[in-house]
Amino acid sequence: MKSTRDGYGEMIVELAKKNKSIVALSADLTPSVRLENFKKKFPERFFQCGVAEANMIGMAAGLALDGKIPFVSSFAVFVPNRCLDHIRQSVCYTDANVKIVSTHAGVITGPDGATHQALEDIAVMRALPNMKVVVPCDFDQAKKAVKAITKTKGPVYVRLTRPKTPGLPKQSFKIGKANVLRKGKDVTIIACGPIVYEALEAGKKVNATVINCHTLDPIDKATIVKYAKKSKKIVTIEDHQIRGGLGGAIAELLGENHPVKLKRIGADGFGESGSPEELKKKFGLTVSNITRTCRLKK
Amino acid sequence: MKKLDSIKDLKLMANTIRQDIIRMLARAGSGHSAGPLGMADVFTALYFNVLKHDPKKPLASNRDRLILSNGHICPVRYAAMARAGYFPVKELSTLRKYRSRLQGHPSRRNFPPLEAATGSLGQGVCIAVGMALAAKLDKKKHFICCITSDGEHDEGSTWEAVNAAGKYKLDNLIFILDRNHIQICGFTKNVWPLEPLKAKYKAFNWNVIVINGHDFRQILDAVKKAKKSKKPIIIIANVIPGKGVSFMENKYEWHGKAPDEKQAEQALSELIQERAKIR
Structure with missing residues (x-):
């Protein structure tokens, strides 16, 4: 059993070795969102943004508009919910190539309680024009999803989870194909x-x-x-x-x-x-x- | 780019831009008057002297980026861009009209040289920080210039961006503060405490220059100095909202209102009289 967030942490490092445009931003949750390895391997492409999610989204938009592929990660309760207006105007409205990969979605986040269990993020993100919404089912699919969204231009939201969960039979992954x-x-x-x-x-x-x-x-x-x-x-x-x-x-x-x-x-x-x-x-x-x-x- | 070196030519251009602003707002029938008029001198200096830009190659990778974070004053930017040659001056009459590139608030999607979508406050400042980081990563030499307003400093995310720029020592980032002391509900000091702005920026590890935003000599000198700063720098430009139109000057009621036909006529006649006095 592995978590979907672990799939993200592995794949982003793999992709970033070849793709120098990939940068990553974290709002003081680097280990939790599994960006610790990325930070160690590519310190110049990692941006610690402090507990300031709204600015992090704007920074990502600025980086994207000048050619980078920013991956923004936080808990799903904070990104998107806390900084929805920044996502709407700075990212979606300009179709900026920002990848929002949030972890700790759903009640399976567990002991932290309701404040940390995002249960509204899909609804919120589905409503935004230009935003793709992807919810991988296991570690393997999370890896494939992260790879696929890197190749897709424009904003994407990926919803990931905290605990280790069972792996499903291997599946192909194509955005928009169930x-x-x-x-x-x-x-x-x-x-x-x-x-x-x-x-x-x-x-x-x-x-x-x-x-x-x-x-x-x-x-x-x-x-x-x-x-x-x-x-x-x-x-x-x-x-x-x-x-x-x-x-x-x-x-x-x-x-x-x-x-x-x-x-x-x-x-x-x-x-x-x-x-x-x-x-x-x-x-x-x-x-x-x-x-x-x-x-x-x- | 069409460069104006003499103060007289800059003043004449700013007067032209102020007239454009009045005409486009009157035609649109809605929009913001005081802010654009107040910043006409700064925008003239930017587009006709200090910014590295080329209207014929508006997205050249080495261009200086100009982000208008207080997007609602966009008529001044549109007028300056039209006069600089980005698009025909007559297109200014499409401001706020259906299918226009000149949206009520700036939209990069509709017109890419605007660099960003702004209007909701406290966002362009964050985008500017991201663009400054991108330039650093690519070892590029262009500057990121971000216009921000005093009212916009009520927003928490503005200060998040200010903090981030200080942290990353972004010496390629220049803010110009549209310090006109008004916002929708009144004078800034009565709406929300802002001062001491200079001390606040210094505390966030920025350099600060305070200028009279209607004095071209001061504007040009300040930007020259700003380009040499080893830290992010803000030029606090004290300006008069509604500058050039007697009945709009320093009136917060004119923050978000467009002149009607008669008011526009009077404003234009004042600006034309003013033009005759420019030396």
Whole structure:
């Protein structure tokens, strides 16, 4: 088991060896966001910004507008939420090539409590024009995602997580192309982030199709609609507020293109201190609840 | 670039730019009057003397960057750029109109030579710091000049940027403070405490020069000195908001208002009279 943030820390160093345009910025969270190695290997390309996230975003925009590929990292509660206006105007409005890679998303952040568990970041970032939103499911996918976004011009948000989580079967990664992990009957489960693991386990139990929808924007309309047409019911699951995230995106998409019975599983309210397992249980982010929801007649 | 060396020519150009500002705002029917008029001399000095720039190659990599962090005074920048040859003067009449490159607040997406999108305060200053770092990484010699306003110093992120520039010893970064003492709700001293600005900047490890922002000699000398500074430097330009138009001068009510037709006529006649006195 490895964390998605570890995948980022490994891949950015690998990429930066060849690509001299890559720079990294941290707001006093260098070890936590896994930029410690980058800082050691490329000190001249690493910028410590202090606990001042808004300026960090502006600095990244300035670096990007003059040709660099800045990776900005903090906890997902601070970036994007704390400095949303800077992301909107300085980054998105000019389509600046800034990569925002935030860690510690979701209730699985655990003991730090609700202040440090970002549950609104997907909704916020999905709403911004020009911003791509990527949520890798495991260590390997985080690495592939970081590589892919480096090659893509323009702003991208990558949502990463703190704890070590299970690795899923190896998947290809293309921005905007959802991965179908298994094909089943009647029900399709759509998930993003490390909770894809639970989705897959539940899918095996109820013989459901399971889709890893790692890109929330642009969302893979073709794949989602294709499997909605084959299903009597869709179940979404995410470690995020139930409003505005993955479930919201799927509801928007299917509401317009192929209305079908939909059940959304996600957080509804603030988290609290506890272990990732306890907190997942609090919001029904468990194999048993996904299984139960798939089997519900309604 | 069209360089003006004599103080008289600079004064004449600033007067032209002030007239442009009045005409474009009256035509737009909305916008900010006091700020642009107050900074017309500084912008004239920048575009017609001190900045390294070429309207024919507006994105040349060795150009000096000019960021207008208090984006709402953009009419003065647009007018100066038009007069410097970036685009036809008649395009100024499209200010704030649908599909214009001259958006109500500067947009790099619509017009790349503007360098950044600004309007929400406390952001251009941060972008300027990033551009100064990029220049350092690439060992480039150009300067990053950022216009910022006194009201903008209410924003926390402005001070984050000031702190960052001090930390990274950005000697290629020059701020020019549009110190006109007004903001939307009144005089700056009554809205939010700012002073002692000079001491604050010094405490953040910057150099500071204080000038009269309507005296070309002082503006040119200050920028010359600023380019030699070993630290980030701010030129605090004391200016009169609404400068050149009697009924706008020092009136905070004119911060965010455009003149109507009659007011524009009066303003223009004052500016034309003033022009005749320029020596």
